[in-house]
Amino acid sequence: MLRISNNVELPDHEIEISQIRAQGAGGQNVNKVASAVHLRFDIPHSSLPSSYKERLLALRDQRISKEGIVVIKAQSHRTLELNREDALQRLKALIQEAAKTRKTRKPTKPTRSSQRKRVDRKTQKGQTKAMRGKVKT
Template sequence: MLRLSNSVELADNEIEISQIRAQGAGGQNVNKVASAVHLRFDIHASSLPPFYKERLLALSDQRITKEGVVVLKAQSFRTFEQNREDALERLKTLIQEAVKTRKARKPTKPSKAARRKRMDRKAQKGQTKALRGKVKL
């Protein structure tokens, strides 16, 4: 069970995880065995709310295929459980990033000093205009 938020959870059967073990490719890692995890998550077939699905499908991320499948690969010289947890955490982060909404910025009021300065300028402009027609040489 992967908990995304208080109200949204993904069941274990919605996330397909396969384990691949491969021999190291030469060099110093000849005797080490890498434990790779391939995680597949079908967005369309998931129990996510429609809003989550839409936002995930709209992401321009190379880990999401055209068919709406998220493919994550975690490979390290760690245990299968550690790689599995890493892949699940990356899926959780991806989904949370997709549904994050930005707060609308509140319009700020002009400060008291700025309002006073504006009124002073208006008054000065009005006085200048009034004097233009009255000055005779």
């Protein structure tokens, strides 16, 4: 079970992880064994709330395909368990990023005092402009 937030959890069967271990190609150090994890997550068929799904599908991220499948690859000269944890953390971070809602400010009407200040400033500017060029006697 992957906990995303207090009220959102993903069951293990929704996250498909394939693990690969392979020797380095010719010319590389043969002692190093690369461990790779490919995490696959299907957004439309997941148990995520619909608001999360919509925001995830709207995200512009190279890890999300048009069909709504998230593919995260963790590859390093580390153990498979560490790569698996890394991939799960990346998936969690991606979902949390999509879950953030933008706060929109409600447009407010200007107060009577701010309107008065604005008018006063405009009249002051007008008076100073009118005074320019005139010679005091």
